[in-house]
Amino acid sequence: MRQADITRKTAETDIQVQIALDGSGRYDNQTGVGFFDHMLDQLARHSLIDMTIRCTGDTHIDDHHTVEDVGIALGQALSAALGDKTGIRRYGSCLLPMDDALVRAALDLSGRAYLVWDVKMPTERIGSFDTELVREFFQAFAGNGGITLHVDALHGINSHHIAEAAFKAVARALREAVETDPRKADAIPSTKGAL
Helix, strand or coil, rough: CCEEEEEECCCCCEEECCCEEECCCCCCECCCCCHHHHHHHHHHHHHHHEEEEEEECCCCCCCCCHHHHHHHHHHHHHHHCCCCCCCEEEEEEEEEECCCEEEEEECCCCCCCCEEEEEECCCCCCCCEEEEHHHHHHHHHHHHCCEEEEEEEEEEECCCHHHHHHHHHHHHHHHHHEECCCCCCCCCCCCCCCC
């Protein structure tokens, strides 16, 4: 049962995350930040990870704490659901086009958190959503999920398309990495014997 249920409560946010790695991409995400919910829906749908997220945050200040803290909780949920990582493929990558945008994502579920982010957004906002929060989400997600994550925007002139392509590319890479490797379903994918 590769599932996890994480609760995280601070003075700034109250979050519940439920995920199932072997799902069909079902989602029910409600964070109070519309564009962010849309991106989380894309992450679930294209990774085939079932995802339910509830967050009540101090959005009267801004969306930063909500977005970052959901990234923290979702990363913790991923790590918990993976357990000792026996049988996973471990690596994943995707080159994803979305109209004018082309985004490359590559990741390793290594247990060593590291983010390389080469994504430039042409605008400061997508509607009311601060575009710098896209990086903040992935920083928190990678940091708490133990993911080495590289995301590069190779092309793009529309911030919405670039952000959405980034979420979809990471989702597709994640789908590949969490899958069970039928040739080594009983082994941890490392010469060290642990991840």
